[in-house]
Amino acid sequence: QKEVEQDPGPLSVPEGAIVSLNCTYSNSAFQYFMWYRQYSRKGPELLMYTYSSGNKEDGRFTAQVDKSSKYISLFIRDSQPSDSATYLCAMSARDSNYQLIWGAGTKLIIKP
Amino acid sequence: ETGVTQSPTHLIKTRGQQVTLRCSSQSGHNTVSWYQQALGQGPQFIFQYYREEENGRGNFPPRFSGLQFPNYSSELNVNALELDDSALYLCASSPAGGPFEQYFGPGTRLTVT
Numbered sequence: 001q002k003e004v005e006q007d008p009g010p011l012s013v014p015e016g017a018i019v020s021l022n023c024t025y026s027n028s029a030f031q032y033f034m035w036y037r038q039y040s041r042k043g044p045e046l047l048m049y050t051y052s053s054g055n056k057e058d059g060r061f062t063a064q065v066d067k068s069s070k071y072i073s074l075f076i077r078d079s080q081p082s083d084s085a086t087y088l089c090a091m092s093a094r095d096s097n098y099q100l101i102w103g104a105g106t107k108l109i110i111k112p
Numbered sequence: 113e114t115g116v117t118q119s120p121t122h123l124i125k126t127r128g129q130q131v132t133l134r135c136s137s138q139s140g141h142n143t144v145s146w147y148q149q150a151l152g153q154g155p156q157f158i159f160q161y162y163r164e165e166e167n168g169r170g171n172f173p174p175r176f177s178g179l180q181f182p183n184y185s186s187e188l189n190v191n192a193l194e195l196d197d198s199a200l201y202l203c204a205s206s207p208a209g210g211p212f213e214q215y216f217g218p219g220t221r222l223t224v225t
Contacts, residue, residue, distance in 0.1 A: 008152070034213075043116075043202050043216035044155070088154055097168040100145070100214060102154030 003027050006089055006103030014111050019076040023089035023103045026070065030091040032098065033065050035074045038086045038105065047087075048074070079110045116205050116217035124223045125193050133188040133220045135203030143167070143206040144186040145214060146178060148199045155202055161186055190222075198224045 006023045013019055021035075032051055036044035048063045050056045056063045062075040072091075076083055086105040092098040117136045125131050137144050143162045147155035157170035161180035175191040184205070190197060200221050204214035 004154075006154075036216075041200075041219075041221070043118075043204075043218045046213065046215060049213055090154075097160065099157050099160065099168050099170070100147075100155070101157075104152070104154045 001026060003101050004089065004091060004103045007106055008104050010107040010109055012109040012111060013079060015079060015081060017079050017110075019079050019083070019108060019110075021074040021076075021087050021089075021106050021108070023072050023091075024070055025072075025091060025101075027091075027093065027101070028067070028070065029093040029095055030101075031094060032092045033063070033072050034090045034092075034100070035061075035063055036088045036090060037083075038088060040085075044088055081110045081112050084108060084110045116203060116215055118201075118203050118217040118220050120220060121218070122221045122223075124225065127193055127195060127224055129193050130189065130191045131193060131222060133190075133201050133203075133222070135186045135188070135205075135217060137184045137186065137203075137205035138207075138215055141205035141207050141215070142184050144180055144184065145204045145206070146186070146188045147202040147204065148172075148197075149202055149219070150199045158188070193224045195224050198222060 034049040035047045038044040053067045060077045064073045088105040089103040090100040145160040146158040149155040159169040160167045164180045180186045200219045202219045204216045
């Protein structure tokens with residue numbers, strides 16, 4: 001079993017829809033949780049990071065962490081075609097020098 | 113402020129050869145991490161450098177080695193290239209005091225034939 005599980009998709013939704021992307025994990029030591037967006041053949045771009053449990057909002061993006069369930073989510077409101085990309089979750093722990101452990105990424109397609 | 117840059121963009125090598133990839137970290141960042149990303153997969157951690165010292169290593173053989181220089185730029189060296197080394201190699205830098213927040217370069221796409 002992988003430490004971080006993420007549905008590879010693709011997930012296809014119409015423009016303007018609310019998108020929900022999720023990851024589950026097995027290591028309870030993870031403290032920092034990140035979401036990256038990666039366009040084809042480009043490096044990942046940091047969207048948001050959160051520490052421990054709770055919610056964090058930034059514009060159209062909301063990140064949620066539920067440590068009791070070992071489950072994190074990224075919500076995108078008013079989705080746009082330019083949001084079409086692969087979304088990767090990553091997480092880290094202090095006792096492993098903050099080495100990032102990644103999900104495989106979910107490919108998201110926003111249809112105009 | 114200049115972001116993370118990597119060179120070259122693309123590279124084609126033959127099995128058994130050696131390759132050096134380069135990375136310039138973002139201004140103010142003293143930690144550099146290298147990742148290998150195969151097609152359709154998440155990045156895999158190779159190693160991290162903090163103030164010119166290796167500060168953690170993933171499950172990669174010793175033929176993957178690195179350096180960090182006083183200006184915090186970095187190199188990834190791979191010896192005895194194998195076909196499975198074909199991938200996108202990503203460099204990420206982190207600000208001082210915050211290695212959990214990593215900023216990535218565009219990557220170097222290595223093809224081994």
